[in-house]
Every structure is written in structure tokens, then in C-alpha cells.
């Protein structure tokens with residue numbers, strides 16, 4: 210189907226056509242997609258969110274005076290997040306489109322508040338989210354990346370403090386890190402930043418809502434206390450928390466909190482020196498749909514303390530049970546003791562290839578996310594545990610157990626030497642070279658478009674063996690091929 214060429218004019222037919230396109234998508238509900246999606250498992254919640262979304266999807270938060278319902282709802286969401294995450298009377302915030310946008314804005318505000326620094330820098334741990342590298346790239350801020358403590362995979366406080374220099378405009382800590390699921394020592398990092406008069410941002414995009422809920426309701430997964438991580442920690446100047454993750458709202462909603470309006474001021478972009486309307490932007494977007502704001506408002510109010518408590522309890526039980534049962538699977542090890550709801554798994558010495566395990570899980574209807582080896586940490590598998598996994602932990606761990614056994618029967622994933630030679634001979638910096646390499650790897654279908662195989666382990670192993678810069682070049686080309694009109698990824 211191409212735009213405007215469709216003869217289906219009835220809504221039911223159009224929706225059926227969308228559903229047909231979605232048939233090969235990963236499931237967004239049911240707990241089998243262990244990254245990307247969050248399922249509260251609460252009946253009626255999606256219907257409410259959809260209706261709220263629809264009611265506001267054409268309203269534009271670009272102008273708060275034109276659509277005052279949107280700043281009203283945004284204010285409520287910010288107040289709720291601030292109350293959950295240690296905010297005080299001075300705390301302010303903004304609803305953004307997602308975690309990356311919140312992180313980008315924290316960096317932009319930190320940079321622009323320090324006009325006196327010609328070459329701004331930020332100190333991040335090696336486990337910080339890629340969003341900070343994106344921010345550095347977009348905003349011309351240099352990164353001082355500090356290796357994590359190899360034993361705990363948490364940020365190394367001494368090394369972070371030592372990396373703060375006169376041009377440092379921001380220090381970043383995670384609660385928790387996406388890749389390893391551990392919380393950085395935030396009080397110590399924030400104190401080191403404050404001692405040098407530098408801002409400290411806590412990236413609690415993924416963990417903020419669930420950690421705040423555990424603390425608020427006295428939930429102690431694995432009998433462990435939630436460590437101090439939020440705006441109540443002295444020295445923390447901003448914090449990002451995504452609503453579209455553990456607040457279970459539809460995608461397109463995150464909150465960036467600042468400890469004061471003064472700290473937030475440089476986040477805003479205001480421009481009137483052109484012939485059009487006064488452009489007053491709180492976020493990177495200008496036109497901003499009211500849909501995600503209204504949907505988030507509806508979900509957060511519908512769930513409330515009662516709903517979030519139940520969800521937080523179920524999630525705590527799920528992650529504790531899954532973590533405990535994974536420990537019994539030979540060939541697999543938990544990389545770091547999870548501080549929140551994320552589990553990173555590595556193979557034991559001589560254990561099966563993790564990329565093959567991911568393929569075996571896919572064959573059993575589960576998506577677990579492969580992560581490449583990085584600075585001494587081996588390749589891993591990432592699992593985001595949500596409320597939807599509660600009461601289904603055994604199925605998940607059984608599938609993982611079987612997958613590990615099945616993977617152990619298989620050879621290391623890879624390609625024959627002549628294929629690798631052909632790939633190496635191609636100039637991966639050009640579209641033709643990339644297409645030739647993809648052809649050698651069997652990734653070009655009859656239509657001439659890129660076609661992904663059912664089993665990704667050989668490709669992942671190849672990418673894993675490459676230096677990050679070469680891998681990025683290849684993936685940039687692949688992304689371009691994947692997003693070409695007419696590419697049909699559904700045909701595998």
C-alpha cells in the first residue's frame with residue numbers, strides 16, 4: 210500500500226490493514242518482550258489512555274495560552290514526579306517526549322548556563338546512557354568518560370571527582386544504568402560535583418518511577434533498601450524520569466525536573482527576532498502534541514497510589530524471583546546484582562554464546578536484548594522486568610533455561626572465512642560497498658532490499674568483533690537501507 214493509493218476508505222478496512230502490518234511486530238503486552246515496552250497488566254488502562262490521547266492529540270503545547278489544559282496537566286505530572294522523587298518547594302519540571310529528550314535538555318541547560326566556558330565538558334561514567342553521547346554530539350560538549358568500578362559496575366566516585374575540571378558544566382550519574390542495572394553512588398558523586406560548583410544530573414529515566422514507588426510504599430525487593438538517588442540528595446540539580454517506562458503511560462512522555470527555576474532557565478528557547486509568532490519552547494520540539502500529556506495524566510491519575518503500589522509490589526516480586534531462578538541456570542551468570550528491575554546476563558566461562566541464546570529465546574517467543582562487549586565487560590543479554598512478568602516468572606526462566614541448553618549444542622556463531630574476506634574487501638563507507646557486504650552476508654532479498662535473517666547471532670557476533678567506530682559506520686548504512694521506502698522487513 211502506498212500513501213493516497215489505497216482504495217480502502219472504510220475505517221475498519223484501514224485498521225485491519227494496520228493490524229496486518231503489525232502482525233510481525235513484537236508483542237507490546239504479555240511480558241514476552243523484555244525491552245522497549247512496559248505493560249502494567251491493568252484491565253481498561255489502555256482504553257482510557259487511548260481516549261485521553263485522542264481527546265488532546267490535535268492540541269498544541271507550543272502555546273500554553275492557546276491550550277491551557279496542557280500546561281495544567283503538565284503541571285500535575287511534574288508535581289507528582291517531584292513528590293515521588295525528593296523534590297522540594299522550589300522544584301520545577303517539564304514534560305518532554307522521552308528519556309533522550311530529557312537528557313539532551315539537561316545537557317543543553319547545563320551548557321547554556323555556563324556561557325563563560327568556551328569549551329564545555331561533562332563527566333559521565335562509561336555506563337551512562339548513549340543519550341549523553343548524543344547530547345555531546347549535538348551540543349558540542351566534550352565528554353570525559355570514566356570507567357566504572359570493574360567489580361560493581363557502578364561509577365567510580367574517586368575517578369569521577371578527579372575528572373571534574375574548570376570546563377566541566379555537568380556531572381551525570383545513573384539510577385540505574387540501562388546496560389547493567391546498577392545505581393551509581395549518587396550522594397558521593399553529587400557532593401563531588403557540588404564541591405566544584407558543578408551541576409549534577411541523575412538519569413533516572415528508566416528507574417526513577419519504580420525506585421520512587423518502592424521507597425514510597427516500603428517495598429524492599431531482595432530485602433534491600435533503595436539507596437538515596439533523587440533530588441533529596443544534596444548536590445543533585447536535575448533528574449530525568451520517564452513516564453512512558455515504569456509509570457506505564459503511552460510513549461512520548463518523560464519528566465525533566467530541575468531543583469529550581471533558576472537551574473532550568475537556560476533549558477528554554479525563546480525567539481522573537483523573526484516575522485512570525487513568538488516562539489517559546491520549553492523542549493526541543495516546538496509543535497508538541499497534547500496526546501502524550503493527556504494520556505499520561507489519565508494513566509497516572511487512574512493508577513494513583515493504590516495502582517502504583519500494587520504494580521510496584523508485583524514488579525519487585527517478579528524481578529526477585531527471576532533473578533533467583535536465573536542463578537540456577539548453568540552456563541549463565543548475572544553480571545551485577547540488580548538494584549532495580551534490569552538484569553544483565555553474561556555467559557559463564559565456556560558457556561554458550563549469548564547472541565545464540567537470544568535467538569533461541571526468540572524462537573520460543575521471547576525478545577531479550579543483546580548488548581555488545583564494552584571496555585572489559587563481555588557481551589551480555591538485557592532483561593527489563595515489568596509488572597507483566599509477575600506470575601509468569603517460571604515460564605520465562607524455563608524458556609531461558611531451555612535456550613541456554615539449546616545454544617550450548619551449537620557452534621560459535623559466525624560466517625565462513627571467504628564471506629568475512631568479501632565483507633572486509635568492501636568499502637563500508639559507501640552505500641554500494643555496504644550493499645555488496647550485505648549481499649555477501651546473505652542479507653539482500655530477491656527484491657534487492659535488505660532482509661534480516663531469523664537468526665541474528667552470526668551478525669551480532671560479527672558486529673561485536675568490530676571496533677565501535679566501524680560498527681557505527683556499518684549500522685548507520687544499515688539504518689539507511691532499512692528505512693528506504695519499499696523495504697519489507699516482514700519477509701524473513
Ligand SMILES: Cc1ncc(COP(=O)(O)O)c(C=O)c1O
Pocket residue numbers: 307308309310312338340383385386387412413414415416451463
Ligand atoms: C537510563 C536511561 N536513560 C535514558 C534513556 C532514553 O530513553 P528514551 O528511549 O525514552 O529516549 C533510557 C532508555 O531506556 C534509559 O534507560
